[in-house]
Amino acid sequence: MQLLMFDVFGTVVDWRSGIITAGTELGARHGLEVDWAAFADAWRGEYQPSMDRVRRGEVEWMRLDELHRESLRRLLPRFGIRGLAEAELDAFNRAWHRLPAWPDAVEGLSRLRGRFTLAAMSNGNLSLLTNLAKYAALPWDCILSAELVRHYKPDPEAYLSGPRFFDLDPEQVMMVATHLDDLIVPRRLGLPTAYVHRPYEHPAKGDRRPAAGTHEFIVDDLVELAQALGA
Numbered sequence: 001m002q003l004l005m006f007d008v009f010g011t012v013v014d015w016r017s018g019i020i021t022a023g024t025e026l027g028a029r030h031g032l033e034v035d036w037a038a039f040a041d042a043w044r045g046e047y048q049p050s051m052d053r054v055r056r057g058e059v060e061w062m063r064l065d066e067l068h069r070e071s072l073r074r075l076l077p078r079f080g081i082r083g084l085a086e087a088e089l090d091a092f093n094r095a096w097h098r099l100p101a102w103p104d105a106v107e108g109l110s111r112l113r114g115r116f117t118l119a120a121m122s123n124g125n126l127s128l129l130t131n132l133a134k135y136a137a138l139p140w141d142c143i144l145s146a147e148l149v150r151h152y153k154p155d156p157e158a159y160l161s162g163p164r165f166f167d168l169d170p171e172q173v174m175m176v177a178t179h180l181d182d183l184i185v186p187r188r189l190g191l192p193t194a195y196v197h198r199p200y201e202h203p204a205k206g207d208r209r210p211a212a213g214t215h216e217f218i219v220d221d222l223v224e225l226a227q228a229l230g231a
Contacts, residue, residue, distance in 0.1 A: 001192065001229070004112060005121035005144060005162045007153075007177035008129065010201045012109070012120075012222075013099040013136055016040050022095035026088070034079050041202070042078070046071035051123065051152040061150050063125035069093045096124070097131035101138060102198070108222025109139050115231040119144045119162060121175065123152045154185045163191075176225065180210060192216045194225055 009015045016037075023036035050067040053059050062070075072093055076082070084092075109118060119142040120129050129143045144161050151157035162173045170190035177183050178198040187193050194217035199207045210218060219225045 001116060001172060001174050002168055003117045003119060003162055003166050003173045004194075005119050005159070005173060005175050006109075007175075007179060007182050008120050008122040008124060008132070009099075010198060011176065011178040011196055012105045012138060013101050013132065014201070015044065015096070015099050016202060018099035019043060019095055022092060022098070026084075026092055030084065030088075032081060034081065039075065039079055042075055043068070043071055044202075046074070054152065055155070063128075063147055064123050065093065065096070065125055065128055068096055094131075097128050098135045099132060101136040102221070104221035104223045106137055106139065108224075108226050111223070111226035111231045112229065113139050113141065115229065117141045117166070121153070121159070121162060122146065123158075153182060156185055156189055159186045159189055159191060174216070176222075183215060187215075194219065196220075196222065196225065 006012055019040035020036045023034065023039055026032065027034050027036065050071055054061060072089060112118060118140055120133070120140050121144045122129055123146045124132070125147045126143060126145045129145055132138070133140055133143070144165065146152045146158050149157045149161050153159065159175060162168070163170050166173070171192065174192040174194055175183060175186035176194040176196060178196045178201060180195070183193040183195060193215045195210050195215045197209055197218070197220050199205055212218065217225060217228050219228060
């Protein structure tokens, strides 16, 4: 193994608490009575459907920032949010650039970086992922964004960008994620996979783990992954 590719939202950063915090701050400034946890879940719920519209050719390629902004526009009336200036909404949309890392993430990544090349492998656009890395102090060597190949995960082109850009065989590149559907295609393509258990990513996620042997590594956090890989 030479390159480790990481899903970011949910695996490395806690998107839900970050969006709830940003919404709570927005509500306090404007006197909005909103269930921000429900709002965060609804915004994230728009994630795959918005990318599916791109895949089907219903809309042209868009960066994730643009998809998030379109989803935000659709959600505002549902939650009774009205009268906010466009600049305020643009700033709220950039809450996705300011999400906290899970407590183990920076230590685990730093240890792994001493032995492997680390890359974000995310549907986030380059500016989003760069700002997020700076905000959360994520020690990437490289950012592999869906924007580079204009294919969102789980399209094979996204995962194969790691082996292609780094001139490696698939078996030399491991995909690390907390979402099981983010590991299906990499395994089919011959990439080793590591599952990171994040039961607090979302209340509905529960404590289910994949069966032993379904991935090369099944760990509770990134520090444990570092230990398992001898880093």
